[in-house]
Amino acid sequence: MTDIPLIVPDWPLPAGLRAVQTTRGGGVSQGPWGSLNLALHTGDDPQTVQKNRARLSRALGLTRTPSWPRQVHGAVVVEAASATDTVEADAVVARGPGEVCGVQTADCLPVLFCSLDAEVVAAAHAGWRGLAGGVLEATLRSMGRPPAEILAWLGPAIGPEAFEVGPEVRAAFLADHAGAGAAFRAGAGDRWFADIYGLARQRLERAGVTEIHGGGRCTYTETETFFSYRRDGTCGRMATLIWRVS
Numbered sequence: 001m002t003d004i005p006l007i008v009p010d011w012p013l014p015a016g017l018r019a020v021q022t023t024r025g026g027g028v029s030q031g032p033w034g035s036l037n038l039a040l041h042t043g044d045d046p047q048t049v050q051k052n053r054a055r056l057s058r059a060l061g062l063t064r065t066p067s068w069p070r071q072v073h074g075a076v077v078v079e080a081a082s083a084t085d086t087v088e089a090d091a092v093v094a095r096g097p098g099e100v101c102g103v104q105t106a107d108c109l110p111v112l113f114c115s116l117d118a119e120v121v122a123a124a125h126a127g128w129r130g131l132a133g134g135v136l137e138a139t140l141r142s143m144g145r146p147p148a149e150i151l152a153w154l155g156p157a158i159g160p161e162a163f164e165v166g167p168e169v170r171a172a173f174l175a176d177h178a179g180a181g182a183a184f185r186a187g188a189g190d191r192w193f194a195d196i197y198g199l200a201r202q203r204l205e206r207a208g209v210t211e212i213h214g215g216g217r218c219t220y221t222e223t224e225t226f227f228s229y230r231r232d233g234t235c236g237r238m239a240t241l242i243w244r245v246s
Contacts, residue, residue: 004026007020007156009021017242021156022238023225028052029045030048033048038056039104067083068083069088069090072089077124079092090124092124096244101123102123104240107158108130114151123241132176140207140208146208147208152212158219160196161193162193165191169192
């Protein structure tokens with residue numbers, strides 16, 4: 001179908017929906033952005049980024065441009081129709097056919113959502129600040145379905161062996177839920193290693209979601225496959241997309 005390497009999420013996606021995860025391959029960007037960088041804010045040539053976006057849209061047969069909100073590590077959710085590079089939001093929801101929900105990441109956790117009736121889809125960008133600030137819960141509320149009727153998929157993010165954080169990160173999660181301590185492992189001095197997958201699962205389960213899939217792919221260690229800001233500094237961004245085909 002395409003010369004762009006894509007990851008197809010392994011979850012029981014209802015008929016009429018599609019979801020994909022891009023990797024760093026298959027684009028035309030050079031240098032640290034090589035090669036399928038989809039973000040305009042990383043220092044890459046804007047025209048090259050637009051070429052990458054157009055290439056992805058053609059490969060997927062999209063009839064509408066994916067949503068690309070300006071992510072700010074918050075908990076704001078917007079409708080796909082109003083999501084653009086200048087709109088600040090960290091989650092996108094869509095209800096109409098052809099409307100593509102997308103988020104960009106390079107270590108933060110992308111989370112896809114869909115309703116069992118295939119009528120509503122959403123995508124969330126969950127760095128630790130957004131995760132602690134309730135971006136997943138806000139996304140669930142925006143979908144207008146009981147959490148038990150929603151499926152979630154956790155995309156590639158920095159893994160627990162690489163995600164070293166300060167004590168303020170652990171404190172932020174413990175302040176909300178004492179059980180969050182299970183997702184942290186002591187490092188050197190006052191440092192901790194955080195399991196962002198475990199933290200996301202905890203929050204989704206507490207919100208009432210029972211169907212949670214994915215998790216386990218590490219952007220930091222899978223050098224040839226994923227961009228990683230923590231590993232490389234200047235780098236591109238992958239996309240995690242979901243949409244209704246019909």
